[in-house]
Amino acid sequence: MTPEQFRRHAHELVDWMADYLRDVGDYPVVPDVQPGRIRASLPPGPPRDGEPFDRIAADFRELIVPGMTHWNHPGWFGYFPANHSPPSILAEMLTATLGAQCMSWQTSPAATELEQVMMEWLRGMLGLPAEFTGVIQDTASTATLVALLTARDRAGAEPGRLTVYASAEAHSSIPKGARLAGFAPEHLRLVPVDETFAMDSSALGALMASDVALGLVPACVVATVGTTSSTAVDPLAEIGAVCRRHGAWLHVDAAYAGAAAILPERRALFDGVELADSFVFNPHKWLLTNFDCSAYFVRDVPALLRTFSAAPAYLRTAHDPEVSNFRDWGIQLGRRFRALKLWFVIRSYGVEGLRAMLRRHIVLAEEFRSWVDAEPGFVVPAPSPFGLVCLRHEPPALAGDGAATDEWNRALLARVNASGQVFLTHTQLDGRYTIRMAIGQWATEREQVARAWERIRHSAG
Numbered sequence: 001m002t003p004e005q006f007r008r009h010a011h012e013l014v015d016w017m018a019d020y021l022r023d024v025g026d027y028p029v030v031p032d033v034q035p036g037r038i039r040a041s042l043p044p045g046p047p048r049d050g051e052p053f054d055r056i057a058a059d060f061r062e063l064i065v066p067g068m069t070h071w072n073h074p075g076w077f078g079y080f081p082a083n084h085s086p087p088s089i090l091a092e093m094l095t096a097t098l099g100a101q102c103m104s105w106q107t108s109p110a111a112t113e114l115e116q117v118m119m120e121w122l123r124g125m126l127g128l129p130a131e132f133t134g135v136i137q138d139t140a141s142t143a144t145l146v147a148l149l150t151a152r153d154r155a156g157a158e159p160g161r162l163t164v165y166a167s168a169e170a171h172s173s174i175p176k177g178a179r180l181a182g183f184a185p186e187h188l189r190l191v192p193v194d195e196t197f198a199m200d201s202s203a204l205g206a207l208m209a210s211d212v213a214l215g216l217v218p219a220c221v222v223a224t225v226g227t228t229s230s231t232a233v234d235p236l237a238e239i240g241a242v243c244r245r246h247g248a249w250l251h252v253d254a255a256y257a258g259a260a261a262i263l264p265e266r267r268a269l270f271d272g273v274e275l276a277d278s279f280v281f282n283p284h285k286w287l288l289t290n291f292d293c294s295a296y297f298v299r300d301v302p303a304l305l306r307t308f309s310a311a312p313a314y315l316r317t318a319h320d321p322e323v324s325n326f327r328d329w330g331i332q333l334g335r336r337f338r339a340l341k342l343w344f345v346i347r348s349y350g351v352e353g354l355r356a357m358l359r360r361h362i363v364l365a366e367e368f369r370s371w372v373d374a375e376p377g378f379v380v381p382a383p384s385p386f387g388l389v390c391l392r393h394e395p396p397a398l399a400g401d402g403a404a405t406d407e408w409n410r411a412l413l414a415r416v417n418a419s420g421q422v423f424l425t426h427t428q429l430d431g432r433y434t435i436r437m438a439i440g441q442w443a444t445e446r447e448q449v450a451r452a453w454e455r456i457r458h459s460a461g
Contacts, residue, residue, distance in 0.1 A: 028420030081440030226257025240275025
């Protein structure tokens with residue numbers, strides 16, 4: 001493909017992209033396809049000779065797009081948001097064009113230094129302590145594994161004596177990360193939660209004291225601000241005090257909800273973060289930045305580097321003593337130029353523009369919850385401090401029959417999603433099937449939230 005052919009095809013694709021951003025709400029949120037259908041529409045082997053790009057682009061539109069789930073549909077209320085925005089998309093186009101490998105300062109000086117500045121911008125926006133230094137990881141799961149590995153090494157005891165703690169509502173990446181980091185599965189403590197589904201700090205303290213009495217060494221506690229099931233907020237100040245007492249590393253997982261820390265009126269939910277050793281949140285969830293982009297902040301940079309630094313002769317440069325080589329700040333050696341899209345997004349919207357977006361989503365969630373609270377037969381089993389509302393329908397005819405009520409709500413969710421206009425997901429709270437309404441897509445307006453509620457009410461009737 002010549003530069004001029006590239007120019008023509010790129011313009012055609014950008015036209016398609018702009019139309020997609022305008023019209024994504026016209027697609028069904030989730031495709032109506034059966035497993036194997038798309039695979040069956042594709043040739044079983046590669047072409048012998050190259051094909052015209054026009055044909056490839058046509059197959060993308062006709063074979064691939066109809067089989068995609070549209071995470072940025074305004075009717076997307078499932079899981080958590082996976083936001084993007086026009087400035088972020090444009091930055092990704094430039095990142096792909098540059099094709100840079102940003103593993104060290106020398107391999108891309110601008111990428112390294114822009115990342116340092118973007119992490120400092122984010123640190124200030126979130127109100128994190130000045131002692132924190134940031135680095136971009138791919139996902140919060142990776143960042144948590146980085147924290148667990150660093151905590152393991154800093155603890156300084158044989159791995160068989162180390163213990164890890166997280167709430168029973170913590171994300172599934174925590175036990176997975178603990179296992180990958182070499183902690184014995186039987187030394188992962190899932191701490192009980194209170195009536196708001198937040199970690200019980202008293203139970204944490206009792207567990208840690210008991211483990212110490214047994215000769216074990218508390219290495220790490222993972223606290224959550226905004227749990228996946230219900231966005232519960234663990235009491236960071238109380239947990240931090242327990243960690244300080246036992247010398248354990250405190251990692252705060254705020255993958256979804258961390259973005260809300262840029263709102264002064266939500267900052268109190270993060271009280272105690274100053275006691276943390278590390279903190280992670282995902283701009284690719286609720287801050288208009290394409291996946292993947294996870295912001296990881298750490299207090300003890302030397303401890304991080306002791307765990308991850310690797311400097312074979314072929315990677316050493318004359319500038320190493322005076323620069324940061326981010327290959328030594330995590331698991332990956334190769335790194336994408338992720339800071340560029342953050343730069344484009346923050347400059348395009350400004351802090352106040354991002355705050356306005358978050359506030360709009362939180363207000364919509366509050367209004368949605370008020371509708372649910374006012375509707376007979378519906379219950380909201382958990383607080384809603386951010387953009388997620390959990391709900392169940394409990395028909396009087398099924399009172400006292402938990403299994404039947406669970407099955408009723410499972411069928412209710414299926415009916416709601418069958419419309420193709422909205423998409424919600426579920427979880428379990430207190431062992432009960434619970435529907436989740438996650439409001440956070442950049443294109444979502446009150447119209448789509450009201451439509452979702454009407455679908456729920458109609459399907460429950």
